[in-house]
Amino acid sequence: MFKKNLVEYLLNPKNWWLPLLIIFVISMGGVTLIGVHTYTEAPPIPNFESTQKKKIYSKNDILDGQAIFLKYALMEYGSMFGDGANRGPDFTAEALHLIAAEMKNYYTTNSPNNLTDSFFKYGITEKVKYEIKKNNYQEITNSVELNKAQEFAIIKLENYYLEKFTNPMSKGAFKPAGYITDSVEIKSLTAFIFWGSWVCGVERPGENYSYTHNWPYDKEAGNTPSAAIILWSILGSLGLIIGLGLVLYYYGKLEKIEDETFTKKAPNF
Known part of the structure; x- marks a missing residue:
């Protein structure tokens, strides 16, 4: 009742x-x-270093890149962490995939084996996934140490975005052409985008998924849906x-x- x-x-x-x-x-x-x-659960913005402790990207570089991203309203042309317009790429997903592909290329090129063995190829793929997922963040120094393959991939990533923004004839060229032409700004922007790809790929401490719950889906980078x-x-x-x-x-x-x-x-x- x-x-x-x-x-x-x-x-x-x-x-x-x-x-x-x-x-x-x-x-x-x-x-x-x-x-x-x-x-409370936001990912850190660390200083990225080489194995020789040489600076690759500092926290300030990443924040400068964020400022460039906002200055040119790039969320109107693409997205970051899946949030933004659908008129262009998701920069984090694009960078994560490129990093995985270039790390694989690094190990393939620098391997003494001619890669005729399919098991060896599979080993490189799994090695790349492991290294993308491995969280080397040191809270005390607010730093992350990157290996040679990751350094190589970052150089390729910087070249890719320099071409993307400055060469209208390049594959996947940014439209409108000539929107960003300053190479210093593009380098800072690349630092911010790389950080985003790192957040999407690296595992959250104590968990078996990334800070974005393995988003975006990218099998080559080890990003597949978790049980949760x-x-x-x-x-x-x-x-x-x-x-x-x-x-x-x-x-x-x-x-x-x-x-x-x-x-x-x-x-x-």
């Missing part, structure tokens, strides 16, 4: 404030929780379906209540 009265109370248009309050509290609670996690992603994707879909079903169910109950109300108030003939 209580449940029926509660449903009737909630579905009564005069009591609109209570469902609205419930929705507001749940929504604000969710947004607050997401906001807290965004800052599959589970929550299924639960999210089921939640949407069940939620819509409940809304339709109680909407039908509301119509029934209104019909009964009008019937009772109708004059007798």
Whole structure:
């Protein structure tokens, strides 16, 4: 009886404030929780160093690159971490794939073996995945040590973006042509994009997935959906379906209540 009265109370248009309050509290609670996690679980912005402790990209280089990214509103032409316009590439996904491909090329070129053995080729692929996933971040010095293959890939990445922005005839040239021409700005921008690819690839401390839960999907870089992603994707879909079903169910109950109300108030003939 209580449940029926509660449903009737909630579905009564005069009591609109209570469902609205419930929705507001749940929504604000969710947004607050997401906001807290965004800052407390954010990836570091480290200094990237070579094995000889030579600076490759400093934290300031990455932040300068972020400023360049914002200055030219590149999210209007592509996206970063999947967030932005769909008129161009996702720079993080693009860079992660290029890094994986160039690391593979490095080991292939510098191998004494002629790679006729398919098992050897498979070993290089797995080595690249392992090195992309391995988290070398040192919190005390706020630094990450990169190996020779990663250094090689970064040089290739810098050349790729220099060509992309300055050579309108190159494959995958940025449009509009000549949008960014300063080589110093492009180098800083590359530092920011590389950091984004590192965040997408490297494993979060204590976990077997990256800071972005292995997004974007890139098998060559070892980014495949984790069990948590599959589970929550299924639960999210089921939640949407069940939620819509409940809304339709109680909407039908509301119509029934209104019909009964009008019937009772109708004059007798």
